[in-house]
Amino acid sequence: MPLDLFTVGEPIADTKAPRDVPIDKRWDERKFRAKLVNPANRRRLSIIVVGTGLAGGSAAATLAEMGYRVQNFWFQDSPRRAHSVAAQGGINAAKNYRNDGDSVHRLFYDTVKGGDFRSREDNVYRLAEVSTNIIDQCVAQGVPFAREYGGLLDNRSFGGAQVSRTFYARGQTGQQLLYGAYQALERQIGLGNVEQHPRTEMLDLIVVDGRARGIVVRDLITGAISSHFADAVVLASGGYSNVFYLSTNAKGSNVTAAWRAHKRGALFANPCYTQIHPTCIPVSGDYQSKLTLMSESLRNDGRVWVPKERGDERDPRQIPEDERDYFLERKYPAFGNLVPRDIASRQAKNVCDEGRGVGPSGLGVYLDFTDAIQRMGRKTIEAKYGNLFDMYNRITGEDAYETGMRIYPAVHYTMGGLWVDYDLESTIPGLFVIGEANFSDHGANRLGASALMQGLADGYFVLPNTISNYLAAGPFPKVDATHPAAVEAEQGVRAQTERLLSINGTRTVASFHRELGKLMWDLCGMERSEESLRKALDRIPEIRHEFWTNVKVSGEQGRFNQNLEHAGRVADFIELAELMCVDALHRNESCGGHFRAESQTPEGEALRDDENYAYVAAWEYTPNGTPPVLHREALEYEYVHLAQRSYK
Amino acid sequence: MSRVTMAWLGVTCARGIPCEAVATVTTQQPQRRAPKTGRFSNSVVKKTVMAVSGIIMILYLIAHMIGNLHAFEGADEFNEYSHWIRTIGEPAAPHGTVLWIIRLVLLASVVAHFWSAISLWRQARRARPVAYVTKKRVQQSFASRTVRWGGVILLLFVIWHILDLTFGAVNPAGTGTTPYERLVASFQNIPITLFYVLAMVLLGLHLRHGIFAATQTLGQTNKRRERAVNGIAYVVATLLTAGFLLVPLSIASGLID
Amino acid sequence: MNLTLKVWRQLDRTQKGKMVTYHVTDVSPDMSFLEMLDVLNEKLILEGDDPVAFDHDCREGICGSCGLMIDGIAHGPEQATVCQLHMRSFKDGDVIDIEPWRSGGFPVVKDLVVDRSALDRIISAGGFISAPTGTAPDAHAVPVPKKDSDAAFDAATCIGCGACVAACPNGSAMLFTAAKVSHLGLLPQGQPERDMRVLRMVAQQDAEDFGGCSNIGECSAVCPKGISMETISRLNHDLLGALRAGAVPTS
Ligand SMILES: Cc1cc2nc3c(=O)[nH]c(=O)nc-3n(C[C@H](O)[C@H](O)[C@H](O)COP(=O)(O)OP(=O)(O)OC[C@H]3O[C@@H](n4cnc5c(N)ncnc54)[C@H](O)[C@@H]3O)c2cc1C
Ligand code: HEM
Ligand code: HEM
Ligand code: SF4
Numbered sequence A: 001m002p003l004d005l006f007t008v009g010e011p012i013a014d015t016k017a018p019r020d021v022p023i024d025k026r027w028d029e030r031k032f033r034a035k036l037v038n039p040a041n042r043r044r045l046s047i048i049v050v051g052t053g054l055a056g057g058s059a060a061a062t063l064a065e066m067g068y069r070v071q072n073f074w075f076q077d078s079p080r081r082a083h084s085v086a087a088q089g090g091i092n093a094a095k096n097y098r099n100d101g102d103s104v105h106r107l108f109y110d111t112v113k114g115g116d117f118r119s120r121e122d123n124v125y126r127l128a129e130v131s132t133n134i135i136d137q138c139v140a141q142g143v144p145f146a147r148e149y150g151g152l153l154d155n156r157s158f159g160g161a162q163v164s165r166t167f168y169a170r171g172q173t174g175q176q177l178l179y180g181a182y183q184a185l186e187r188q189i190g191l192g193n194v195e196q197h198p199r200t201e202m203l204d205l206i207v208v209d210g211r212a213r214g215i216v217v218r219d220l221i222t223g224a225i226s227s228h229f230a231d232a233v234v235l236a237s238g239g240y241s242n243v244f245y246l247s248t249n250a251k252g253s254n255v256t257a258a259w260r261a262h263k264r265g266a267l268f269a270n271p272c273y274t275q276i277h278p279t280c281i282p283v284s285g286d287y288q289s290k291l292t293l294m295s296e297s298l299r300n301d302g303r304v305w306v307p308k309e310r311g312d313e314r315d316p317r318q319i320p321e322d323e324r325d326y327f328l329e330r331k332y333p334a335f336g337n338l339v340p341r342d343i344a345s346r347q348a349k350n351v352c353d354e355g356r357g358v359g360p361s362g363l364g365v366y367l368d369f370t371d372a373i374q375r376m377g378r379k380t381i382e383a384k385y386g387n388l389f390d391m392y393n394r395i396t397g398e399d400a401y402e403t404g405m406r407i408y409p410a411v412h413y414t415m416g417g418l419w420v421d422y423d424l425e426s427t428i429p430g431l432f433v434i435g436e437a438n439f440s441d442h443g444a445n446r447l448g449a450s451a452l453m454q455g456l457a458d459g460y461f462v463l464p465n466t467i468s469n470y471l472a473a474g475p476f477p478k479v480d481a482t483h484p485a486a487v488e489a490e491q492g493v494r495a496q497t498e499r500l501l502s503i504n505g506t507r508t509v510a511s512f513h514r515e516l517g518k519l520m521w522d523l524c525g526m527e528r529s530e531e532s533l534r535k536a537l538d539r540i541p542e543i544r545h546e547f548w549t550n551v552k553v554s555g556e557q558g559r560f561n562q563n564l565e566h567a568g569r570v571a572d573f574i575e576l577a578e579l580m581c582v583d584a585l586h587r588n589e590s591c592g593g594h595f596r597a598e599s600q601t602p603e604g605e606a607l608r609d610d611e612n613y614a615y616v617a618a619w620e621y622t623p624n625g626t627p628p629v630l631h632r633e634a635l636e637y638e639y640v641h642l643a644q645r646s647y648k
Numbered sequence B: 001m002s003r004v005t006m007a008w009l010g011v012t013c014a015r016g017i018p019c020e021a022v023a024t025v026t027t028q029q030p031q032r033r034a035p036k037t038g039r040f041s042n043s044v045v046k047k048t049v050m051a052v053s054g055i056i057m058i059l060y061l062i063a064h065m066i067g068n069l070h071a072f073e074g075a076d077e078f079n080e081y082s083h084w085i086r087t088i089g090e091p092a093a094p095h096g097t098v099l100w101i102i103r104l105v106l107l108a109s110v111v112a113h114f115w116s117a118i119s120l121w122r123q124a125r126r127a128r129p130v131a132y133v134t135k136k137r138v139q140q141s142f143a144s145r146t147v148r149w150g151g152v153i154l155l156l157f158v159i160w161h162i163l164d165l166t167f168g169a170v171n172p173a174g175t176g177t178t179p180y181e182r183l184v185a186s187f188q189n190i191p192i193t194l195f196y197v198l199a200m201v202l203l204g205l206h207l208r209h210g211i212f213a214a215t216q217t218l219g220q221t222n223k224r225r226e227r228a229v230n231g232i233a234y235v236v237a238t239l240l241t242a243g244f245l246l247v248p249l250s251i252a253s254g255l256i257d
Numbered sequence C: 001m002n003l004t005l006k007v008w009r010q011l012d013r014t015q016k017g018k019m020v021t022y023h024v025t026d027v028s029p030d031m032s033f034l035e036m037l038d039v040l041n042e043k044l045i046l047e048g049d050d051p052v053a054f055d056h057d058c059r060e061g062i063c064g065s066c067g068l069m070i071d072g073i074a075h076g077p078e079q080a081t082v083c084q085l086h087m088r089s090f091k092d093g094d095v096i097d098i099e100p101w102r103s104g105g106f107p108v109v110k111d112l113v114v115d116r117s118a119l120d121r122i123i124s125a126g127g128f129i130s131a132p133t134g135t136a137p138d139a140h141a142v143p144v145p146k147k148d149s150d151a152a153f154d155a156a157t158c159i160g161c162g163a164c165v166a167a168c169p170n171g172s173a174m175l176f177t178a179a180k181v182s183h184l185g186l187l188p189q190g191q192p193e194r195d196m197r198v199l200r201m202v203a204q205q206d207a208e209d210f211g212g213c214s215n216i217g218e219c220s221a222v223c224p225k226g227i228s229m230e231t232i233s234r235l236n237h238d239l240l241g242a243l244r245a246g247a248v249p250t251s
């Protein structure tokens, strides 16, 4: 292995899951063994929560209900705008309302297998266990899930699952779930139990005597930089897909909070695991600022194809049936258009790489509904997908009832994140990480409808139980802004802002972000090879250097300055990108969303190497440009047996 | 209980060169405004007052419009009618009692209607302290846009109208005349007639919006009923306007004299 | 295509603002309106000017961050959010006025960015169902008629963008408030707090320098989620019902 790029440190392990009892008893047992905080003492304990998405919003509301003093920070103007609002498809839960053989164990099994055996069994089992409580909780809050005429909740099967366990609210499940959490949070704000800090960005973590005790933030309206303290800090700051510039994430989604915590000592796990979603609207030009996801459900009825000939620029309606290549149906006769996301994405990339892609950029494949419309009638298709067809029409100006929809894969979700144990505590005591920001439950690939489940499981049910074990030892000695650790952190933040503003070079922040994103997509995207990753690792330091010597950031620090915000985020993305490439390079196997060209079966499918890589790669940051340190957490499979995925 | 910390107020002098200023700040907390208490500070309650008083006035106007049509039966019948309204309830109640009750209810309605209109108007002005440079209408009808000024003109009209036809104070025929004489005198005068026509058109517009609005304000519209309510608003507004206009126009055109 | 933009520039809440004219060239019809503004901003940054501040995040019409008055219409000529508006709705040579939402309840933060936290305070006054975590009965314990559940959903799709306030000649937030009152009031879970909810939310709305509704309907006509005026009727109905039931109009 290329030892110049990293060094290997001590292995790590989760010590919190009570592995002495069977897996279905572990969560109860953990709750029983964890120390409790007496309700009267909770008012004396304070908790900082960064983020108001499904994870942060639900956690802040629940912790406040329990009686802790909560300070909640987020960068949008309202908690309701956290990126979770954009999730479309649905949320899984092992309710077995359909009586189709679903169970906690089956959801657990599917998730471990779907994650390509790179997740921790204990966490996944617990996720499946609390999934049912989530639905109850959300319904009680008034989340308007889809219902049947009998008045009971409707379910659908999603992402190729063999049971119907996905609860949904039209194509706006994330929005409705988030509003449930948001309303609970607003209730606590109204009651004075949560101190809110909208439009405030976390820029550093304050660690005092080895414990996470506070954060440094910038008020995005006034530019004021200040420190805030508490007995524990919870990060729920979401995923980092925007390292690719173009992704389905919101423009503001960033890695800054997690990355700064990483630089303060929290290990970053599996950074290279990214999920590429196959059905997004293709890029239309250089100015493109973000990609839009079209629900995966379209693949239930649409057929994916490209012309057999390269460079065939005819109108799709003019291309006769025998000159079309329905490549998914051809290669995967059993699953056809419904193969998992990673496979569908990679095959689309392959045909485009062969020069058979469609649309102005050549980066697109058709998702064709002609057959479905003939079979079921336009009315049925309208009823099922009308809103998606409208959205497609609004963005592209094309009518998908008439002509094939064009789709292309796009980065969608990041499975990697800060390493946490069973209690969701990072390697910095008192720093808890929940939601997409942690690495815990999805392994190398996330199944559809399970991120919402994880965010809410963490925020409503897991963290509120485990954090007490830590807080039972509190309140910790009082810290204020004069503490050397706080002074140092604040100064660091100020120095960075000052520096960004003073470079005054010739390139805009966005141009760096675009360059970095393109490089990551080309070299560390759907398919990675030693060659591509080495190339990326040569180029990223150059980009970083150019950024810090030639970026032009406008405006002032002491004002509302979106350009400055963006600059800080891109600076962190550049550093993260390097670690992603190192991680991708060191993992010389293909698994889930991580496809290494060197590691494939003769048919071109991902080939895992359980012998050498059945571990979580948790990276330690080392200062001054020295290589990161790899800590391995060995993964053991007691309940689900390691097996190669096959969708033939 | 915001956490107050020493922080740096980022003041930048020349480009990019920050000049330090140490101040005590915290991150901004949205200010909470205490809601007002009391039933009548609630904007929906005000609207309800407007709707109820408006409906009372509409009921009166329907009766009034029908009453006015007595003019077609000639002077005696009309004067008789005018006399009759003052004697309703007699002898159980003294002369004019019922009329006065009606007058008081109407006066109260006008006052209440006017008070809530002004109060909501002022609230609306506070709600948009800076005007748009460009603002287009997407949906609002002419009727809905003219309620406020139309209402004010209607109020002026009513005052003038009472001085004219009830008291004769501003009537060309003067005080001490019969109601029918006053009626004819007014509408043989072209400017006065035109003023009445204008007022009736405004009344029509006011009711076109007002009837729909009152139904909505009282919480009685929904998607299914929307068309019906709008239809009723049109019909009632048109009928009232037309019914009222019949008398002045007939007099002005010499049909009645 | 080439366009002339007249953009409201205002340094912060305390300063006076004014319209400033900019020219953008080579605009592609496939660009979204916000991407067109991105292009303008890149140019301004390189020229050493202050880029135009505007709120945005998801850029797919769901977060409710974006919101501009475009040529006098909230969110522009299509009934969708600004991020979903594409330049093919304009033509070469157009002059486009761009202003922030204007409302006493939405003070300007900078340029086209306003502070919409008043809407959150309306929610925090009563726009919720109190269901402390972990206390919920099984989700199938209470069936909800599909009709009610669908109507609740229609109302629940409000994204809190504030276009209704921006468009209303009275600067009223009624459609926003009514959407939440309808969503929760239509569900069985929402019944216990139904009276207090509507009274407190309306009282908070009045306290936030929003106007009263006079049933004009501009709000619903520009609402990107098509929230219907029916919700306002429902709110009025609930409020009067609450008053008849003897509740007091505020907390
Ligand atoms: C288009 C799309 C569709 C999806 N569909 C589905 C689906 O159907 N089913 C499913 O299960 N999953 C889906 N997902 C994934 C899922 O939505 C996300 O993984 C999940 O919502 C993440 O929630 P979160 O709470 O962890 O983070 P987020 O919702 O991203 O919230 C992050 C929060 O952190 C705050 N924050 C971030 N950085 C900082 C900082 N530096 N300082 C202060 N605050 C900060 C933000 O303000 C925000 O409040 C989808 C994702 C996308 C992009
Ligand atoms: C005294 C002079 C009047 C004034 C200043 C006035 C003003 C107004 C105003 C400002 C409105 C509010 C429109 C709105 O906010 O929706 C209104 C509504 C209404 N008006 Fe009048 N008006 C007057 C006379 C009348 C008369 C004479 C009638 C009936 C015959 C009437 C019937 C109504 C009705 C039914 C409404 C609808 C109430 C609602 O909005 O719920 N008004 N008026
Ligand atoms: C063209 C239409 C109208 C005609 C011809 C008309 C005619 C009259 C007449 C003749 C009287 C005097 C009756 C009497 O003293 O015995 C009267 C009184 C009155 N009218 Fe009208 N009217 C018209 C429209 C209206 C309208 C639109 C309103 C209100 C908005 C109105 C409100 C009143 C009132 C309040 C009185 C006084 C009743 C009283 O207190 O005695 N009228 N009208
Ligand atoms: S009601 Fe419509 S316009 Fe108003 S905030 Fe909600 S979504 Fe926006």
Ligand code: F3S
Pocket: C167, C168, C169, C170, C171, C172, C173, C174, C175, C212, C213, C214, C215, C216, C217, C218, C219, C220, C229, C232
């Ligand atoms: S435009 Fe305004 S007046 Fe009412 S109906 Fe809509 S809030």
Ligand code: FES
Pocket: C055, C056, C057, C058, C059, C060, C061, C062, C063, C064, C065, C066, C067, C081, C082, C083, C084
């Ligand atoms: S940016 Fe999210 S709705 Fe427009």
